Amino acid sequence: MTKENKETAAAKALAALANVMSHDKDEFARLVTCEHRTIQQQMFGLMLTTIRKWASVEHFDARNEHTVMTCREIVEVVGDYDAPFI
Numbered sequence: 001m002t003k004e005n006k007e008t009a010a011a012k013a014l015a016a017l018a019n020v021m022s023h024d025k026d027e028f029a030r031l032v033t034c035e036h037r038t039i040q041q042q043m044f045g046l047m048l049t050t051i052r053k054w055a056s057v058e059h060f061d062a063r064n065e066h067t068v069m070t071c072r073e074i075v076e077v078v079g080d081y082d083a084p085f086i
Helices: 006-018 025-032 037-055 065-078
Strands: none
Touching (some): 037 065
């Protein structure tokens, strides 16, 4: 068995949370926004990168269409902006 990298582990943990119908989006957001401010900035950068990746998806269906289309709108607004490391 190969060792899982931190990105894979984090993506799987977030997917597992999202896959539970009773997950609390507000509590997740509250916890994220209570992190150290530098960590918040880095997390936002991860989210922006993920939004850009979703925006570039060419093959989607009704299950993720809203995600792809909304991410495309977000990218139109934010352009190439990335969260700087401070």
